[in-house]
Amino acid sequence: MPKLENTQLFGGWGRSPLSASSPIRSNEDTEAKLDAIAEFVASVPNGVKLLARGMGRSYGDAASCAGGYLSAREDFLDVFEFDPVKEELRASSGFSLDEIMRRLIPKGYFVHVTPGTRYVTLGGAIAADIHGKNHHKDGSFINHVKSLELITPMSRLEITKADPLFWATAGGMGMTGIITEATIRLKKIQTAYIKVTTQRASNVSETIETMQNLDDSYTYSVAWMDSLASGDSLGRSVITWGEHASEDELEAKHANNPLAYDPNVRLKAPDLAPSWLLNRTSIRAFNEAWYRKAPKSKVSIESIPNYFHPLDSVSDWNRLYGRTGFLQYQFQVPFGQEDTLISIIHKFSKNRTPSFLSVLKRFGPGSSGHLSFPQPGWTLALDIPIRTAGLSELLDGIDFQVAEAGGRVYFAKDSRLIPELVPKMYPRLDEWRSVIEQNDPDGIFISDLGKRLSLRNSVKIKANLVETLGAEIGKGPNL
Amino acid sequence: MIDALGQPQCVLIIGGGSDIASALVDRWVDMRCQRVILAGRSFSVMEQVQSQLQSHSAAKVEIVYLDMADHESLAPLTSEVFEKYPDIDMAVLAAGQLGDQAQDERDPKRVEEMFDVNATGPAIFLTACASEFRKKGTGTIVVLSSVAGERVRRSNYVYGASKAATDSFSLALSEALKGTGVNVLVVRPGFVSTKMTQHLTKAPLATTKERVANDIIEALAKKKSLIWSPKEMRWVMLVYKHIPRAIARRIPF
Numbered sequence A: 001m002p003k004l005e006n007t008q009l010f011g012g013w014g015r016s017p018l019s020a021s022s023p024i025r026s027n028e029d030t031e032a033k034l035d036a037i038a039e040f041v042a043s044v045p046n047g048v049k050l051l052a053r054g055m056g057r058s059y060g061d062a063a064s065c066a067g068g069y070l071s072a073r074e075d076f077l078d079v080f081e082f083d084p085v086k087e088e089l090r091a092s093s094g095f096s097l098d099e100i101m102r103r104l105i106p107k108g109y110f111v112h113v114t115p116g117t118r119y120v121t122l123g124g125a126i127a128a129d130i131h132g133k134n135h136h137k138d139g140s141f142i143n144h145v146k147s148l149e150l151i152t153p154m155s156r157l158e159i160t161k162a163d164p165l166f167w168a169t170a171g172g173m174g175m176t177g178i179i180t181e182a183t184i185r186l187k188k189i190q191t192a193y194i195k196v197t198t199q200r201a202s203n204v205s206e207t208i209e210t211m212q213n214l215d216d217s218y219t220y221s222v223a224w225m226d227s228l229a230s231g232d233s234l235g236r237s238v239i240t241w242g243e244h245a246s247e248d249e250l251e252a253k254h255a256n257n258p259l260a261y262d263p264n265v266r267l268k269a270p271d272l273a274p275s276w277l278l279n280r281t282s283i284r285a286f287n288e289a290w291y292r293k294a295p296k297s298k299v300s301i302e303s304i305p306n307y308f309h310p311l312d313s314v315s316d317w318n319r320l321y322g323r324t325g326f327l328q329y330q331f332q333v334p335f336g337q338e339d340t341l342i343s344i345i346h347k348f349s350k351n352r353t354p355s356f357l358s359v360l361k362r363f364g365p366g367s368s369g370h371l372s373f374p375q376p377g378w379t380l381a382l383d384i385p386i387r388t389a390g391l392s393e394l395l396d397g398i399d400f401q402v403a404e405a406g407g408r409v410y411f412a413k414d415s416r417l418i419p420e421l422v423p424k425m426y427p428r429l430d431e432w433r434s435v436i437e438q439n440d441p442d443g444i445f446i447s448d449l450g451k452r453l454s455l456r457n458s459v460k461i462k463a464n465l466v467e468t469l470g471a472e473i474g475k476g477p478n479l
Numbered sequence B: 001m002i003d004a005l006g007q008p009q010c011v012l013i014i015g016g017g018s019d020i021a022s023a024l025v026d027r028w029v030d031m032r033c034q035r036v037i038l039a040g041r042s043f044s045v046m047e048q049v050q051s052q053l054q055s056h057s058a059a060k061v062e063i064v065y066l067d068m069a070d071h072e073s074l075a076p077l078t079s080e081v082f083e084k085y086p087d088i089d090m091a092v093l094a095a096g097q098l099g100d101q102a103q104d105e106r107d108p109k110r111v112e113e114m115f116d117v118n119a120t121g122p123a124i125f126l127t128a129c130a131s132e133f134r135k136k137g138t139g140t141i142v143v144l145s146s147v148a149g150e151r152v153r154r155s156n157y158v159y160g161a162s163k164a165a166t167d168s169f170s171l172a173l174s175e176a177l178k179g180t181g182v183n184v185l186v187v188r189p190g191f192v193s194t195k196m197t198q199h200l201t202k203a204p205l206a207t208t209k210e211r212v213a214n215d216i217i218e219a220l221a222k223k224k225s226l227i228w229s230p231k232e233m234r235w236v237m238l239v240y241k242h243i244p245r246a247i248a249r250r251i252p253f
Helices: A028-041 A099-109 A122-127 A163-170 A204-217 A278-293 A304-308 A317-321 A338-350 A391-404 A417-423 A429-439 A448-452 A463-472 B019-029 B042-054 B071-084 B108-136 B156-176 B207-219 B232-242
Strands: A009-012 A019-024 A050-052 A068-071 A080-083 A088-092 A109-111 A143-149 A156-160 A178-188 A193-199 A220-225 A238-243 A298-304 A326-333 A358-363 A377-385 B009-014 B035-040 B062-065 B090-093 B139-144 B181-187 B225-231
Touching: A028 A143, A028 A156, A028 A178, A050 A204, A050 A377, A050 A391, A080 A099, A088 A099, A088 A143, A088 B071, A099 A109, A099 A122, A122 A178, A143 A163, A143 A338, A163 A429, A178 A317, A193 A204, A193 A304, A204 A220, A204 A238, A204 A338, A298 A304, A304 B071, A326 A338, A338 A377, A338 A391, B019 B035, B019 B042, B019 B090, B019 B139, B019 B207, B035 B042, B042 B062, B062 B071, B071 B108, B108 B156, B108 B181, B139 B156, B139 B207, B156 B181, B181 B207, B181 B232, B207 B225, B225 B232
Parallel strands: A019 A068, A050 A068, B009 B035, B009 B090, B035 B062, B090 B139, B139 B181, B181 B225
Antiparallel strands: A009 A019, A080 A088, A088 A178, A109 A178, A143 A156, A143 A178, A193 A238, A193 A298, A220 A238, A220 A358, A326 A377, A358 A377
């Protein structure tokens, strides 16, 4: 049987909040291990919560389980079966996209969806139904998953798109059970390089218009926005589009070895950075320099890590925010709500919210995951230091505005949303709850995020809250 | 669950009638707080706080009996409260009495009572509460201490010494709880104009309960374990602590 280790503190990438739980580690070898873990899950003491943890790259409390048990990704690294004929990979859930890329890029295969970091597990990618720069073309991660295996409180299951539990798991933030394995489809590539088209947009309207006009011509698209810019420069951005480069597009020095892949980490952030290091002034200076440095327009060939995972080259970069940590705020608003988007960008700018380059992206059609985040529209993500004055009130107001516009906040990034707004943001919550109720009637699988947002039980809306937030955006309560 | 910015969803207030605690809860119920449990010995005062809170918030407000001077029942009652309200993620220890130095210093019975309520009771409660939060792997305890406990003065040494005990106890508890998911914030307000101090003349750097509440909310977001309110009080006390006794005794407050 798996053993419980001593209690430790766990949190997300933003390092706030933190809670203590006991890791579960298995001491058996492959064959019997998953059955033993399933047996362990079925026999957890009454009232104890349990959750699978991957690499802890969600930002808030999605991979925390206060006072409960956390499974460790190291116990889910046994299967890695690449099928070049079917162009599929069947792998244990603990493998990171980094490990998958190291093994498969040299063979000419890539994952269909990669987020801004390679350090997420296969299990985590499914649980958060992650998206990448090609969402407008290829959708989210679950679109490319054929089947997955799950340890639920009742049993071990293999599920496919025909099962409601499959869709409750995609974006279900780990609350359907432990994902143990998945079979995913792969993408054939000729080279390990991306042909990148870069263009500067001097304000938000230009950014929006350029992306609307040109996104459809490219597989990958993203804009890095300077959220501190104001006035005529409000929302100025550097937009990059990408395509997998073909062999004949490579420069001579890469042409001999077009699938060479070198994702090594260059720098390590110090553990002792003071919380004030990243402040309004230092962040503004960085954003300014970065915008000035970008070419007005150019085409270049970049490596996969450079284009997709620029921050991965500095390990533990989250430590730069110091002891108090930071949060990431990522929301989506539907197409047609560009005014809401601009008004929110304006709010961040007006409040001089210190944030490094924010990421703006257009989503295509969403998946069938009940709680999957992406749906057609605009998404914006900002990293903000926790010590920013008035942050709670600012984001509360924006949450409300997002909900009113028919948009939503991303659970994988969240660490502070209020439960009252969740049913409005995720209208299929009740459908998810009914699947969950059948699958896990005792409520064993619940994260700190799930508790904080009352994902399993409904919360009555506090009238005063709706009034305060509604008044702030100049609209009456309408929830 | 406490969020990334240190805001609670379910709060237990010990000394449910305290002005500073009420100012704090007033803010919290307008944010994320869904339930408040007021614990104390005076139902009439707690009922006033309850109706005040319910006048502007739909948060549930419960009242439970808890007496800091009844040491036998403190730990079992604390466990009962945590069992009944398993969502408690924040506890505020605001119980205490100021006493009357002139009478207290001549009456051993009154000194005993001051220490019962301000020192022994809080130490028992903090121990019970810390152990409940440890089991949950998360939780924050806010301890309302006082600058009076930082350097105990002739003019109110019974109160000051009892507060000094709780202050030291809480600071060390905060260290002991590192790595458990439980955080302790010790708050040292200066002179706060409240019903507890209305009969006294205002001291320098006097503050209001609303400002103390605001300082606490900011400190929780920044995960601090010790603050002064107002902030400048920290430097005043640093100097004051080091003034020789012969001079300190001539300072008139």
